[in-house]
C-alpha cells in the first residue's frame with residue numbers, strides 16, 4: 182500500500198467514533214508498505230497488508246474478499262479486463278463506457294474515491310481530474326489485478342475464448358494516467374474505512390444493485406464526501422436481484438412504499454433532498470444513459486444500459 186494512504190484509514194468496525202488505524206510496518210520500500218498490519222487502538226482489530234494489499238473490511242465481510250467464485254473468479258477477471266481495457270488492445274466492439282463516465286467529472290482539487298472499482302479503469306481516468314484516487318472493492322482478485330496494472334503500467338491477461346481455451350492479450354496503458362497517484366485497497370462499500378469528508382469526489386458505478394444494503398452504501402458514500410464542495414457520479418442498470426439484497430431494501434423496482442417506482446427517479450430525488458442518505462443534498466448537473474458491455478466468451482456479451490447521474494454541491 183502506498184505510504185500516502187497509511188495515515189488516512191479508520192477502523193471499519195468503529196465507524197461512529199472514526200478511530201484512525203496505527204501502522205505496524207514489517208517490510209517496506211521508499212513508496213510502499215509491503216507487509217504489515219493496521220491496528221485499531223480502540224477495538225484492537227488488526228487489518229493485514231500482505232504483498233502490498235491492504236484488506237480493511239469488517240470481520241463479517243472478510244470471507245467474501247477471498248471467494249474464488251463470483252467477482253473472485255478467473256472468468257470474471259477476463260470479463261472485466263476486457264470491459265475496462267479492450268479499447269487499448271483494439272478489441273472488436275470495445276466499450277467506451279468508462280470514457281463516458283469519466284467525461285462527466287469536473288476537475289476538482291482533492292481526492293476521489295471509486296467505490297466498487299473492479300480492475301481500476303475509472304480510477305485511472307479520475308487521476309486526470311483529481312489529485313489522488315483511491316479505488317476500493319471487496320474482491321481481492323480485482324484489487325490485486327488493479328495494483329499490478331498500476332505498477333506495470335500495462336495489461337497482460339488470458340482472455341477467455343470458450344471454457345478453458347484462452348488467448349493472451351496485452352497492451353500498454355495511456356501515459357496520461359497518473360499511476361503513482363492511485364491506490365487500491367480491499368474495503369466494503371457499506372463500511373468505508375475513511376473519515377468523514379475525506380473525498381472531493383466519489384463514484385458508485387454499477388454497484389448499488391450488488392450490495393446487500395443499498396441505502397447504507399449511499400449513506401457511507403455521502404459520509405466520506407465533502408459537505409460543501411463535492412461531486413458524486415452515480416450509475417446503475419437497476420437490475421435488482423433477490424439473491425443479493427432483500428426486496429425490502431431496494432431503492433426502486435417496487436410497486437409500493439417510499440421507494441416505489443423506478444430506481445433512477447428515486448435516486449435523483451434522494452440526491453436532491455437534504456434529508457435521507459444525502460445530506461446536504463446535491464444539485465443534479467447531468468443525467469443520461471451509458472451503454473456498457475461485459476464480455477464473457479467469444480460468443481457471449483452482456484449489453485447493459487447504465488443510467489447515470491452527476492451531482493454537485
Ligand SMILES: C[S@@+](CC[C@H](N)C(=O)[O-])C[C@H]1O[C@@H](n2cnc3c(N)ncnc32)[C@H](O)[C@@H]1O
Pocket residue numbers: 252264296297298299317318319320323368369370371386387388391392393
Ligand atoms: C458490476 S461490478 C462493477 C464494477 C465497476 N464499477 C464497473 O462499472 O466496471 C460490481 C463491483 O462491485 C464490487 N462489490 C460488490 N459488493 C461490494 C461491496 N460491498 N463493497 C465494495 N465493492 C463491492 C464487486 O466486487 C464488483 O467489482
